[in-house]
Amino acid sequence: MNKVQVDILGLSVSPASNGAxxxxxxxxxxVRRLPIVIGGPEAQAIANELEGIKAQRPMTHDLLRSVIEALGGHLREVVINNLKEGTFYASLVFEYTDQEIDSRPSDAIALAVRCGVPIFVSEEIMQEASFKPGDEELPDAAGEEAGEDGDEEEDELSMLKSSGETKEAEPQSASLTHRQRLEQELNQAINVEDYEKAARLRDELQRLTGE
Incomplete structure (x- = not known):
């Protein structure tokens, strides 16, 4: 598996994100960037370690690191290695063994920053789900299924045809205008580093492309 080493660029939250x-x-x-939506507790665990904030009592990821060390284990790296239906998967990779332990990316990264080990993402996922600042052309949607929206649009077009109205060009024109607006909003979100919003806009653009 080809993989790319990545660093944590930051965490972003939006009032409309329901705590994510x-x-x-x-x-x-x-320069490629990969946004992953994670929960609030996991985000706090990552941020605390990056900022050097220590809890009075061991938190979950601190405890896990201590258990690994007490048992003589050595975490070598964490790898985000799969993407299914919009959900990322990761593995913990240990020294001196071929064993890999399945993990959520948020937990794997929270552990990686505590153990001081590198974070990798498979090249396939980077090609599929990452973006570059200022990009207008985005990769194909990862795990997106455009079938339902596409079927609705096709049904509407069929009804127009059956009623004697031929307006095929109008939905296409509206779609282009909508896409241009989304691209502008995406670039603005990237410029102000609102990556949570950028991820949503990217997904919406990918759905339009799929249709």
Missing amino acids: YALILKESDG
Whole structure:
């Protein structure tokens, strides 16, 4: 598996996110960025370690690190290695063994920053779900299924045809205008580093492309 080392660029939250955060990963030797939506507790666990904030009592990821060390284990790296239906998957990779332990990316990264080990993302996922600042052309949607929206649009077009109205050009024109507006909003979100909003806009653009 080809993989790319990434660094944590930051965490972003939106009032409309219902407590979810966007964790932004940036490839170490490039400009591509990968947003992953994670929960509030996991975001706090990552942020606390990055900012050097120590809890009075061990938190979950601190405890896990202590258990690994007490048992003589050595975490070598964490890898975000799969993307299914919009959900990312990761693995913990240990030294001196071929064993890999399945993990949520948020937990894997929270552990990685505590153990001081590198974070990797498969090249396939980077090609599928990452973006570059200022990009107008986005990769194909990862795990998106455009069937339902596409079927609705096709049904509307069929009804127009059956009623004697031929307005095929109008939905296409409206779609282009909508796409241009979304692209502008995406670039603005990236410029102000609102990556959680950028991820949503990227997904909506990808759905339009799929239709």
